[in-house]
Amino acid sequence: MDTDQSSLGTLYLVATPIGNLEDMSFRAVRTLKEVSLIAAEDTRHTRKLLQHYEITTPMVSYHQHNEKLRSEELVKALTEGKSIGLVSDAGTPGISDPGEELVRRCLEEDIPVTIVPGANAAVSALVISGLSARSFCFLGFLSPNKTERQEQLDQLRSMKGTAILYEAPHRLQKTLKVLLEELGDITVSLVRELTKIHETVWRGNISRAIMEMENQRPRGEYVVLLQLENDKNAETFWQDWTLEQHMDHYLSQGQTKKEAVKTIAKDRGVPKREIYDIFMK
Known part of the structure; x- marks a missing residue:
């Protein structure tokens, strides 16, 4: 799709604090003040952050339940020249939070996307x-x-x-x-x-x-x-143990006998029933 880049808005992925409000960067505050719209995972949660930094930019919700529909609306706004800041409840948008769909749609439409980095849990x-x-x-x-x-x-x-x-x-x-x-x-x-x-x-x-x-x-x-530690030594730490020693090891670690049976069978690569018959009968 041929698009006049100068007529498009920019999508800003803005990282927000994961706990301490002082972790908000100067650039993040400035960006959220300057964009046309903020798309927030939970507007009630984000409002507290915006009030703390005296940011009055309008907000819309953007969460997992409306992600697909809202993405189309936001893409339309971006093609009309509006800039948008995307934020999640905490941390970097798109990392176990909504954002992937919108970024993908923007890239398909040649809409500029940039990151305002910050906290990540x-x-x-x-x-x-x-x-x-x-x-x-x-x-x-x-x-x-x-x-x-x-x-x-x-x-x-x-x-x-x-x-x-x-x-x-x-x-x-x-x-x-x-x-x-x-x-x-x-x-x-x-x-x-x-x-x-x-x-x-x-x-x-x-x-x-x-x-x-x-x-x-x-x-x-x-x-x-x-x-x-999936190397040979880690996988076979028990190789010189008897089954009884193997069982004692896991019991001493807090496992029940039933849990230890499953773990021993997995360690040794044998059917669980084989270990069960030795210790549970």
């Missing part, structure tokens, strides 16, 4: 987690679809480095138990309330994390970082 958590930042992957929230979630977990088993996930507090325990069963008792770092007063970083084995979370009430969205 995944990268911020990575650099304070104590885990390796040399090689990492970001999966966002695990899929609620069972088949897709299993594909994500299978992908993790074949990787080496640090994997970064997001998780809601009410699902944290369930997710940790799934990760333990699928990946073994690897090192995990749990980061929450980034840049806020109660910012915390916890690190240890997954089994220990499960025990720790049982003694407290998780609050605030978590960033879960996994240390993936």
